[in-house]
Amino acid sequence: MTQKFDRIVVVGGGSAGWMTAMALVTGLKGRVNVEVVESEEIGIVGVGEATFPSIRHYNQLVGIDETEFLRATNGTYKxxxxxxxxxxxxxxxxxxxxxxxxxxxxxxxxxxxxxxGLAEPLGLQCVPTVMAMQGRFALPSEQDQFKYAYHFDAVRYAAFLRQLAMQRGARHTQGRIVDVVRRADGGVAAVQLDDGRRVEGDIFVDCSGFRSLLLGGALQEPFVDFSHWLPVDGAWACPTERVGEELAPYTQATALEGGWAWRIPLQNRTGHGHVFASRFIDPERAREQLLARLDGKPVAEPRLLRFTTGHRQRFWVNNVIAIGLSSGFLEPLESTSIYLIQDGISRLMTMLTAGRPLDENDRALFNDGSVRRFARIRDFIILHYCLTRRRDSELWRHVATMELPETLAFRMELWRRYGVLHEYDEEGFDATSWLAIHAGMEHWPERNDPVFAEIPPERALQALQGRRNAIAASVARMPLHHQMLGQVLR
Ligand SMILES: Cc1cc2nc3c(=O)[nH]c(=O)nc-3n(C[C@H](O)[C@H](O)[C@H](O)COP(=O)(O)OP(=O)(O)OC[C@H]3O[C@@H](n4cnc5c(N)ncnc54)[C@H](O)[C@@H]3O)c2cc1C
Structure with missing residues (x-):
């Protein structure tokens, strides 16, 4: 069965919905009708504040200027x-x-x-780590090449994208969806709003958040549960007033008794949250622990969000494609959710712009790639937990001793025994990122490197020292993060 896509309906107006709509109206300009249906009354999750470097690529592709974006979203550099x-x-x-x-x-x-014990920590060999340690930021130069991302207000980002997407022709329909009208072949024909209006389409992109109205709800696509490995299932979020002038150019993730706490600096406020596993800590206790950590005056009441880590078995079924939280969630430790949205959009756009009808093979390809991408990132996140030496609470005892996914156990074994950083296809994180976590968690290979006997340690350590000094000298000339941001915004 081939698929027409003249009318594309995007269900949901969170980051996923408006990022998708913006890509569609930009990449398929004038060739399709794009309509976004959302309910302001339901609102959006709006806590996605920390991102991954690929967000810059997305913004560039849809033609968003960095300074304009930072202004519109109260953004900072990460x-x-x-x-x-x-x-x-x-x-x-x-x-x-x-x-x-x-x-x-x-x-x-x-x-x-x-x-x-001869070499210094790996971070001293890395330009952005030394910048982060000193609270500095400068755009990458030819000499100091690195990637960076942003922290931003996700509610403002969705609003910013909405305005731009509508200027480029996206239609916006406000209303609560109360029913899904099906086609004879099992696909979706239309969504029905509470005031009786119907929105019809050829393709429906389900961006309805954790509700997963179409894929999980109407089409009943089963959920693949990762909570054995990623047991966190709730989060308290509470923004505070910004304190002081300085801004950390990084997200902070602090491990706590039953989960971990985030700290995300924006221009006007600081995002705080406590992601916890309710199997191991009472949600009320998690809330108290968050409140005790706040370093500024709260600007809102703590908000509780609940979720299950995992994803829908298939991401594209019949004429419904899920993007964003409606397709799955892997917990926010490595800020990969918006990245996965972008990844889904880019797979979808590749198919829609190919200029041919879509069929079962396209769906299978899309599903296979999405499942693998989720699995790779899942393994990377588990790596942060399973190497812990903490045994001071039930959560940490669980993650230190749990059985690992085979794919992760295999690559950990390769590193531990041979010092090999194995990469699969559809990786979200490259070998350098894996090395950063292995090194940070002091997980070293057992094997003696064959080159060891060949290079006198003094020579090798001198080379490390030389690079470290060059990095330190270069970073010392960079402005502090808030100074750099001030210059850019002016
Ligand atoms: C605790 C937590 C922390 C997070 N931190 C990060 C992070 O740091 N970095 C990151 O990349 N991601 C993070 N995320 C994920 C991030 O918030 C989401 O990926 C992102 O906001 C996209 O959400 P969404 O658009 O899929 O869903 P939502 O924002 O929930 O949007 C759903 C949309 O569907 C609409 N809708 C739902 N039901 C109906 C209905 N019946 N009728 C009409 N409309 C309807 C809603 O109105 C809304 O517009 C975090 C998530 C959580 C839970």
């Missing part, structure tokens, strides 16, 4: 994430979006020096 207390209480490390030089062409050799 170099990566600082993980506090994950290995042990009192220990921290960074995962930034930079590289570590060639480490003598061998990560194993570097790890061997580190294990022996």
């Amino acid at each position: 170099l990566g994430i600082r993980f506090c207390d994950w290995l042990e209480v009192g220990r921290d490390y960074f995962h930034t979006f930079g590289h570590f030089g060639n480490l003598f062409g061998s990560q194993t050799l570097w790890a061997q020096y580190r294990r022996m």
Whole structure:
């Protein structure tokens, strides 16, 4: 069965809905009718504040100017994430979006020096990590190449995209969907609003958030549950007033008794939240722990969000494609949700712009790729938990001893035994990111690197020292994050 797509209905007006609509009206300009249906009364999740570098690529593709975007969304720059207390209480490390030089062409050799206590922490070999440690930010230069992302107000981002998408021809329909009208072949013919209006389409993009109105609801697509490995299932979110002038150019994720807390600096406020596993901590206790950590005056009451980690078995069924929370959620530790939205949009756009009718093979390809992408990111997030040395609460005892997905167990074994960072297809994170977590969690290969005997340690350590000094000198000349942002916004 081939699929027509002259009329595309996007159900939902959160980040997923408006990012999708914006890509459609930009990439298929004038060739399709795009209509976004949303209920203001239901509202959006609106807590997606930390992103992944690919957001810049999305913004560039749809033609959004960086300064305009930062102004519209109260955005700040993000170099990566600082993980506090994950290995042990009192220990921290960074995962930034930079590289570590060639480490003598061998990560194993570097790890061997580190294990022996000869080398310094890996972060000192990485430009954005040193910038993050010093609270500095400058755009990447030819000499200092790295990626960066943003922190932003997700509600403002959706509103900003809505305005632009409507200027480019997207239609906007307000109303609560109360029913889904089906076609004889099982697909969706229309959505029915509470005032009796019907919105018909050839393709429906389900961006209805955790409700998953079409894919999970009407089409009853089963859910693949990851909560054995990723047991967090709730979050308290509470923004506070910004305190002081300085802005951290990174997200902070601090491991707590039954989950972890985020801290995300925006221009006007600081996002705080506590992601917790209700199997291991009472939600009320989690709320108190969040309130005790706030470093500014709350600007709203703490808001509770509940979820299950995992994804729908298929992401595209008949004429319904789920993008965003309606397709799945992997918990926000590595800020991958908006990235996965973008990934889904880019797969979809590749197919819609191919200039041919879509069929079962396209759907299978889309589903297969999406399932793998979720699995790869799932494994990467689990890596942050399972290497912990913490045993001070039930959550940490569980994650330290749980059985791992085979794919993750295999790559951990390869690293531990041979110092090999294996990459599968559809990776969300490259080998450098995996190395940052292994190193941050002090997980070293057992193998002695064959090059070890060949290079005298003084020479190798001198090379590391040279790179470290060059990075330190270069970063010292950069402005502080708030100074840089001030310059850009002016
Ligand atoms: C605790 C938490 C922290 C997060 N942190 C991050 C982060 O730091 N970084 C990141 O990338 N992501 C993060 N996310 C995920 C991020 O919030 C979402 O991926 C993103 O906001 C997209 O959401 P969405 O558009 O899929 O859903 P939503 O924002 O929930 O939008 C759903 C839309 O569907 C509409 N809708 C639903 N039902 C109906 C109906 N019956 N009729 C009409 N309209 C309807 C709603 O009105 C709304 O417009 C986080 C999520 C959670 C829960």
